[in-house]
Amino acid sequence: MGKITINEKYCKGCNICIEYCPMKIFEQGEEPNQRGYFVPEIVHQKRCTKLMVSKHLKRNVCGLCQEMCPDFAIEIDIYAEEDNNTCQSLTAKARGLVP
Ligand code: SF4
Numbered sequence: 001m002g003k004i005t006i007n008e009k010y011c012k013g014c015n016i017c018i019e020y021c022p023m024k025i026f027e028q029g030e031e032p033n034q035r036g037y038f039v040p041e042i043v044h045q046k047r048c049t050k051l052m053v054s055k056h057l058k059r060n061v062c063g064l065c066q067e068m069c070p071d072f073a074i075e076i077d078i079y080a081e082e083d084n085n086t087c088q089s090l091t092a093k094a095r096g097l098v099p
């Protein structure tokens with residue numbers, strides 16, 4: 001299935017990815033991270049065109065969120081085995097690293 005990750009170290013919560021994703025997979029984060037930024041949450045990963053199609057076509061499609069992110073914070077691994085509908089911000093919350 002693949003996996004989308006937002007790297008909290010780089011994300012500044014500008015929400016450009018939310019605006020540009022045609023499949024609306026991101027939503028505004030509700031909790032600030034340690035730097036006070038509201039990192040978007042990945043709520044509909046399974047809708048991602050890049051994850052669904054790229055492996056079959058053997059070329060990258062879409063990737064608009066990555067192109068538009070000014071901080072290169074979005075990673076999309078089309079070969080990741082794990083079907084993980086989460087992102088690092090949620091993982092960090094689970095670990096108690098962010099409030
Ligand atoms: S576009 Fe990049 S920096 Fe802006 S909120 Fe999305 S992941 Fe974070």
Ligand code: SF4
Pocket residue numbers: 020021022023024025047048049050051061062063064065066076
């Ligand atoms: S690759 Fe395209 S469909 Fe997938 S999250 Fe980014 S903008 Fe949305």
